[in-house]
Amino acid sequence: MIAYKVVLLGEGRVGKTSILLRYMNNSFETDIPRTKHASYMEKEVEYNKNKIKLSIWDTAGQEQFRAVNPMYYREAKGAILVYDVTDENSFKRVKDWVKELIQMIGNDVVLIIAGNKSDLTKRLVSEKDALEYAQSINAPHIYTSDKNWFKYFTNDEKNPITSKQKQPQLQKTKSIRVLDESPKNGEQQKGTGGGCC
Template identity: 40%
Template sequence: MLEEKERERNMGSEYKVVLLGEGAVGKTSILLQYTKRKFESDHIMTIQASFRSKVLNIVDQTITLNLWDTAGQEKFHSLALVYYRDANAAVLVYDVTDRDSFDRVQNWVQELVKNVDGKPILAIAANKTDLPKSQHVISSEEGREYAEKVGAQFFETSAKDVETLNPMFLHIAKNLQQQHRGRNSTENGRSTRTLKIEDDSAPEVSTGGGCGC
């Protein structure tokens, strides 16, 4: 039994994470830097969506983040739903030098609430922080305040520096892991209570708690 539980604990889990935001805020650059440690100085326009994976090891467990980069242009918004409606987590990206991109994050949050089942993990990325402070039109305080308001974690990022991206995706992975374990623990508890209700005369059964993720 212990060996079986250990095997289950070490089994990998996969989660879908979508990057949402307006065009040219740096979603594709973030994805390339995080997964390939590569930065493209020229803007790359995403058509519909692109996909990359990142494997992490957290507490002896393998976790795969399937990362979807969605197109930000207005003409592709209706297609974005296809890619994010079954997401486990979302990174909402804005450009700290572009007020409109920050305002549009609010629309993305509303769309997620309306179209995604369950409660996805949310992170808000204030991107392009490598640019001179004189160009910033969204302060850290304003971004952090909005993130707290919608139940998201706030991160200041630069697609040029992977060290600003690692904490954000690690936060997402750990919270997805915790969320999954909590859900499995709840389901195991319900299963145990149901057994006792159905047959009071049956011998007491001990069921192992924990997660098989």
């Protein structure tokens, strides 16, 4: 079985844990404690008739835990960088995470920029700025919410992590809006601890 490690990065309270739980368990929880240090969850998916084990590491976004986050970057094949569309500072911090990731593990890491809480109407991060930045680092940009997850890890054709070997260059940056997706029959998932956004 092929294994891929993915790290989930972003400021505290942007909703990282919530969207991860949505993807893993098809559940939506409103009262989740803050992540301390990191936790991870695993899920098996199928790509190109091969079984893939995704290990998704949910890191802490709070200032006091940032010093230890780089230890979780090692051997990561991809990173999902989450910001809150109603919090401009959380978007600015994504740029710092990207620089740190590239410095630590190189340019081969696959990046995905996710604008979370897209169901809210009071947006402070413009779509134009978000898309332009994502394009500047050759990363897909997607919109998510705590209630909706995205299909990158379940859509074989668009999965930027598992298709990296056959597709070194990412496709032209797009903004993608998606609907809920329940786990497919036969998929497995397990968690090693809870956490927060």
